[in-house]
Amino acid sequence: MEFTSHELYHVYNRGNNQQPIFYERENYLFFIKKMRRHLTNCSEVLAYCLMPNHFHWLLFVNDTEDSNSRHPLNQKIGTLFSSYTQSINKRYDRTGSLFQQKTKSIHIDSKKQAITTFFYIHQNPIRAQLVGEMADWPYSSVPDYMGKRRGTLVNKECAYSLLDLDSDSVTNKSKKDLDF
Incomplete structure (x- = not known):
C-alpha cells in the first residue's frame, strides 16, 4: 500500500481463506483499541x-515528516495486524496468518466516491443481514x-468537512438502505 498525505483511502482486508477475524465481542473491542493506538x-x-x-476503514492520511519514504501508516497497519494476529492465535490456540496477505487500499479521488464509500x-452489516438498521451494528x-x-x-x-456532510444528512441517509 502506498499512502499520500492529505488524501482519502478506503482500506480493507478479510480473514485468510475468508475465515473469521473476530470471534466474540471482546475481539472487536480489542481491534478497535488497536486501531486507536x-x-x-x-x-x-x-x-x-x-x-x-x-x-x-475510510481514512484521511495526515502529514508525514519525511516525504521521501513510505508513509508511516504502512508500518502502523502492519504492526496492528501482526499484534492482533498474535493475540488471537494465543487466545484461540491457533497458528498462522489471520489476514489475507495483501491489504487493499483504494485512493478516493472525488467527493462523490468518498460519500459513496462512506455509506457503503x-x-x-445490513447487506450481510446481521442487523436491520445500520445504527444497530455496534462495531462500526x-x-x-x-x-x-x-x-x-x-x-x-x-x-463532515471533507465529505460536505452534516449530522442530519448522515442520520437521514443512514436510516434508509441506499443503492450503491
Missing part, C-alpha cells in the same frame, strides 16, 4: 466497519454519527 497518530479515521470476517462501509462508526454512542475514534468534524 496505531491509526490515529498518522491518519484520521472517518468511518469504519468491522465484520466477522473482514473490515473496512456503513451498510455492510454509525452509532457515533447518529448520536447513539459518544465514541472518539472517528473524527466526525473532519468527515
Whole structure:
C-alpha cells in the first residue's frame, strides 16, 4: 500500500481463506483499541466497519515528516495486524496468518466516491443481514454519527468537512438502505 498525505483511502482486508477475524465481542473491542493506538497518530479515521470476517476503514492520511519514504501508516497497519494476529492465535490456540496477505487500499479521488464509500462501509452489516438498521451494528462508526454512542475514534468534524456532510444528512441517509 502506498499512502499520500492529505488524501482519502478506503482500506480493507478479510480473514485468510475468508475465515473469521473476530470471534466474540471482546475481539472487536480489542481491534478497535488497536486501531486507536496505531491509526490515529498518522491518519484520521472517518468511518469504519468491522465484520466477522473482514473490515473496512475510510481514512484521511495526515502529514508525514519525511516525504521521501513510505508513509508511516504502512508500518502502523502492519504492526496492528501482526499484534492482533498474535493475540488471537494465543487466545484461540491457533497458528498462522489471520489476514489475507495483501491489504487493499483504494485512493478516493472525488467527493462523490468518498460519500459513496462512506455509506457503503456503513451498510455492510445490513447487506450481510446481521442487523436491520445500520445504527444497530455496534462495531462500526454509525452509532457515533447518529448520536447513539459518544465514541472518539472517528473524527466526525473532519468527515463532515471533507465529505460536505452534516449530522442530519448522515442520520437521514443512514436510516434508509441506499443503492450503491
